Amino acid sequence: MHEKEKLTIKSWALDDRPREKLLSKGILALSDAELIAILIGSGNKSESAVALSKRILKESNASINELAKLSVEKLMLFKGIGEAKAITIITALELGKRRRLETALEKSNIHSSKDAANIMQPIIGDLQHEEFWVLFLNNSNKVVAQHQISKGGLTATVVDVRLLFKRALELASVAIIICHNHPSGKLQPSTSDKNITQKIKEASITLDIKLLDHIIITEKTYFSFADEGIL
Structure with missing residues (x-):
């Protein structure tokens, strides 16, 4: 040759x-x-x-x-x-x-944490930095929108709770599911993860918008606050 x-x-x-x-x-x-x-x-x-x-x-x-x-x-x-x-x-x-x-969104009625994880995993599961997203749901538990609230470094992202609920009110959502990824692959929530969950939960009660779950996504699996009984 x-x-x-x-x-x-x-x-x-x-x-x-x-x-x-x-x-x-x-x-x-x-x-x-x-x-x-x-x-x-x-x-x-x-x-x-x-x-x-x-x-x-x-x-x-x-x-x-x-x-x-x-x-x-x-x-x-x-x-x-x-x-x-x-x-x-x-x-x-x-x-x-x-x-x-697209396939996940076509079946976007949320019946379990797995349904939400299936939507978010293709978006944030393999990222090398953290991103914080919200799924906005109507009264039939159908996802009407998914929105990135913030993105950060390898281990953290800053969440503006006011921006989150401003978007929820604009969409007339009755419920939300918050999600973020752990690039490290570690599933367990950090102290800051728990703190932001509590802060969002308190605001959701005031605005009568139900916080259904907080899901931590990794490349291969996920952690659900609701499933673990810590929401």
């Missing part, structure tokens, strides 16, 4: 061509690496797009969620991944995330 020749999809053996495999066997037959290989189209001088994709996944702990956290700059550290390919990978993963969120 000429030194400058790239290992494009067309140069592979037929069994190694993910596009053809998709057409002949269906998309479910493709591995994560093969799907990524279709996105990037070609590898580098020494490895095919599939081999490059396998290496990227391996260094992401074989996790699509970990891969989704990589920036354009970090993806470009892999030989064969330029800016355009990095942007393509990030865009595809973001679309998948938004599809999951």
Whole structure:
């Protein structure tokens, strides 16, 4: 092979061509690496797009969620991944995330803490900083809006309670669920988490807007104040 020749999809053996495999066997037959290989189209001088994709996944702990956290700059550290390919990978993963969120919102009547967690996990579960969000509900426990109240650093975010309830009154909400993430993965609420919950609960009683739950979201699971009986 000429030194400058790239290992494009067309140069592979037929069994190694993910596009053809998709057409002949269906998309479910493709591995994560093969799907990524279709996105990037070609590898580098020494490895095919599939081999490059396998290496990227391996260094992401074989996790699509970990891969989704990589920036354009970090993806470009892999030989064969330029800016355009990095942007393509990030865009595809973001679309998948938004599809999951859209599906959750289509079933947005809240019957349990899990329903609320399913809505919020795609939004804040894998962030590297804290964000504080509120789900605003009507009298049928349907989510009429979700709104970011604040975002902060690795371990904390400042919440303006007045802004939270201003939005609730504008939406004529009868109930709210507050949510924030713990980038550390630690589920247990901190003292500040408990304090802000109590502050919001007291305001909700005054305004006759019920605080149904406070949910702490991590990448893989969640903690519910209501389920634990500490609301």
